Amino acid sequence: MDRRSLIADERGTLHKEAETRVALVYPSPYRAAMSSLGYQQIYRVLHGMPGVAADRAMLDVPKTLEEDMPISSYPLLAYSVAYELELAGVVETLDRAGIPALASERDDRHPLVIAGGPLTFSNPAPMAPFFDVIVMGEGEEVIIELMNAARDAGFLRDRLWTSLVGRPGFYLPHLHGEKVPPVAAADDALLPARSVIQTPNTELSNMFMTEAARGCSRGCTYCVMRRSTNGGMRIVPRESIIAGIPEYAHKVGLVGAAVTDHPDIVAVVRDIVDGGRSVGISSLRADKLTDELVRLLAKGGYRTLTVAGDGASERMRRVIERSTKAEHLIHSAQLAATHRLHTLKVYMMLGVPSETDADVDELVQLSRELAAIHPRVAYGLAPFVAKRNTPLDGTPFAGIDVVEHRLVRLRAGLKAAGLGGKVEVRPTSARWAWVEYMLAQGEMSAGLAVMDAHRAGGTFAAYKKAFIARGVVPTGPRARVPSSQELIALKRQRLATLAT
Ligand code: SF4
Numbered sequence: 001m002d003r004r005s006l007i008a009d010e011r012g013t014l015h016k017e018a019e020t021r022v023a024l025v026y027p028s029p030y031r032a033a034m035s036s037l038g039y040q041q042i043y044r045v046l047h048g049m050p051g052v053a054a055d056r057a058m059l060d061v062p063k064t065l066e067e068d069m070p071i072s073s074y075p076l077l078a079y080s081v082a083y084e085l086e087l088a089g090v091v092e093t094l095d096r097a098g099i100p101a102l103a104s105e106r107d108d109r110h111p112l113v114i115a116g117g118p119l120t121f122s123n124p125a126p127m128a129p130f131f132d133v134i135v136m137g138e139g140e141e142v143i144i145e146l147m148n149a150a151r152d153a154g155f156l157r158d159r160l161w162t163s164l165v166g167r168p169g170f171y172l173p174h175l176h177g178e179k180v181p182p183v184a185a186a187d188d189a190l191l192p193a194r195s196v197i198q199t200p201n202t203e204l205s206n207m208f209m210t211e212a213a214r215g216c217s218r219g220c221t222y223c224v225m226r227r228s229t230n231g232g233m234r235i236v237p238r239e240s241i242i243a244g245i246p247e248y249a250h251k252v253g254l255v256g257a258a259v260t261d262h263p264d265i266v267a268v269v270r271d272i273v274d275g276g277r278s279v280g281i282s283s284l285r286a287d288k289l290t291d292e293l294v295r296l297l298a299k300g301g302y303r304t305l306t307v308a309g310d311g312a313s314e315r316m317r318r319v320i321e322r323s324t325k326a327e328h329l330i331h332s333a334q335l336a337a338t339h340r341l342h343t344l345k346v347y348m349m350l351g352v353p354s355e356t357d358a359d360v361d362e363l364v365q366l367s368r369e370l371a372a373i374h375p376r377v378a379y380g381l382a383p384f385v386a387k388r389n390t391p392l393d394g395t396p397f398a399g400i401d402v403v404e405h406r407l408v409r410l411r412a413g414l415k416a417a418g419l420g421g422k423v424e425v426r427p428t429s430a431r432w433a434w435v436e437y438m439l440a441q442g443e444m445s446a447g448l449a450v451m452d453a454h455r456a457g458g459t460f461a462a463y464k465k466a467f468i469a470r471g472v473v474p475t476g477p478r479a480r481v482p483s484s485q486e487l488i489a490l491k492r493q494r495l496a497t498l499a500t
Helices: 003-009 037-047 084-097 125-130 142-152 157-164 238-243 265-274 291-299 314-319 326-338 357-373 400-416 430-440 444-455 460-469 484-499
Strands: 020-026 052-058 076-080 112-116 133-135 207-211 251-255 278-281 304-310 343-350 377-383 423-427
Touching: 020 037, 020 142, 037 052, 037 076, 037 142, 037 207, 076 142, 084 125, 084 430, 084 444, 112 125, 112 142, 125 444, 133 142, 133 157, 142 157, 238 265, 251 265, 265 278, 265 291, 278 291, 291 326, 304 314, 304 326, 314 357, 326 343, 326 357, 343 357, 343 400, 357 377, 357 400, 357 423, 377 400, 377 430, 400 423, 400 430, 430 444, 430 460, 444 460
Parallel strands: 020 052, 020 076, 076 112, 112 133, 207 251, 251 278, 304 343, 343 377, 377 423
Antiparallel strands: none
16 A cells, blocks of 8 residues: 555544654554554654654655655654564665665764664664664653653764763663663553554554553563563553543554453453443453453454463473463363354464473364364464573574474374364464574674575575574573584685685
């Protein structure tokens, strides 16, 4: 869709005359950008500053939506980066704008290029080569501080860096190198984040999103949002959630890492549904589902009940300290069947540390029980990727071949059990999960490899070659040992470097 059509379909677009305009860039397509509550929240915060306006651009929207201007014409570009593979979108948007992708190759003729977003909670080191400043963690307050400092500095990077040195929440790659500072936490009074713009052109089509809670009080050992991050779960009171929903919102999405852990979740959903609105929840915990909650969700338009098991077996779920048990998943299937929800979807991970074929066989067994209760079960299967700032940091990737083998075994087991047509398997790519792993565990060199790989066509083979050429070997307490072919290639590369 073109810019005019996108804008015409939006409700809530902010237009403002301002002395300072910045470009808010999302390195994925419009559909993903406008589904991101964090991106919308920063849009709201920047527009709330006197004399400042933020204009949006995305991977598929090169000129800003609000002003139809190229991003290279702005004094500051603020990127929101959600996950590792979006770094290719950062390179793409900068290349396309004619701005050097590497911060070290930019000077005062170029815009300041800063970033924040969910990726800063795990490992922002691969982002570092591309950005002048990285805002760590929750951005509501830190972005205001940064904007004021940038304006005072006349948008000159040296002056900005001087003013930011030593202030918490700012990662200055040229100064900190790979020593990443801790994430910032916003004041509780600034919660909840809420949608600014609604549009039919996202997966969530015209949904008004509002935060129900921030963070999580649980301790799953693979998760960056666990209780040790920013003081655990912060609850938004029921009254604040409901009072912030505008009259015109027909669909309301409750957003948070663990929304069903909200102490008043049933009452909140009841308020929304009894008000004649439909409802969506970003994270349903199987051990928190009750008959009343699922009844309300069904009344509020739910067709698919989505829960997460994450470990393929009870043993695996213990390994990752996930409190969900088989009995909770079975109970979820019963509730989905009772309330006539079309599908039960269960997220699982494959390749969790110490997993064996027997764990996959247990998942086949569980599938028999789920399929006996509910006619349509779907698994969303993602390979396990160890993240920084989690207890499982540094755990090796199981291997593309191992993950693919387990997937074949699962499919074969389901077929042999006569469940081929009843239980659907929707896997994400093991190859791209490996790329994600290399970035999740990598340093700055991993970001440089993304740049090379993207410019070389962005194929999996291009990434593999680029990681080897840049000498990317994940570090950590149990770092993965490169294969012998990779070691030979690394050695050749080093010899070639020495020879030149
Ligand atoms: S995986 Fe979910 S339940 Fe577990 S710590 Fe993370 S947000 Fe909480």
